[in-house]
Amino acid sequence: MLFFEDVELGRTQKFGAYEVTREEVIDFASKYDPQPFHLDDEAAAQTYFGRVSASGWHTSSMTMRMMVDNMANNAQASLGSPGVDEIRWLRPVYPGDTLRVELVTTDKRRSRSKPEMGSIFGTVTTFNQHDEPVMTLKTIGLIRCRDPRGDQG
């Protein structure tokens, strides 16, 4: 189990291979983002997107799945997240794309008020199969400390 004290700054993790299907793109958009350009090729052809593309929220959610699978492979004492910063949807994600993630851990801070936990800050970039970045975002994760009475780790 990986605790706050174990998190290395500056480390880059690369993981994931999420195959984006047309069925899933349209299912997600139907439920959560039913704008015509996410549902219908003809409507999309009249926009920047050109053809049906995934909702940015779907891209974010697929990225989260890859991050959770990566955490499960490197079990972390995760306590959830208070939010994320600066999501940028850089390029459309199309059915047939395969996504992967690069995650760089940029900072960590022990909580002053709750010394049994700390925050981990990271930058996430999601790429398509052409190694083009399709999304970036900045994550904040809460994680348990191994030693709840330890010094600033």
Add this chain to the structure above:
Amino acid sequence: MLFFEDVELGRTQKFGAYEVTREEVIDFASKYDPQPFHLDDEAAAQTYFGRVSASGWHTSSMTMRMMVDNMANNAQASLGSPGVDEIRWLRPVYPGDTLRVELVTTDKRRSRSKPEMGSIFGTVTTFNQHDEPVMTLKTIGLIRCRDPRGDQG
């Protein structure tokens, strides 16, 4: 159809009544955020969440659905979004909750390089049925201009 020129700054829109079901919370988490505290009451009981709660990405996606429905009711010449800033998941969202949205339009800027479009900036707050904020985020939306050769709107 609402164009860039029509968007009023400082206006607050209130809309939505999204009923959060246990089935949907677990379905979304199974696909996109399968951390134990989003799937299982016993695992959640050992965390801050107490019982099964929705993934923050699910809360974001449900909020997007309410925003799209609101746009459809007030048809906008929307061109998608380059991203969002400062998502904060403030409180857990539980099965049985009903969510609603308050959206304040804070700024608008016509594109210098593409005068046929502009950006609309807004602050979104999602509330539960107890009028407690469960999420805030800052949106950026692209929208078509009525007059593509018009002055700064």
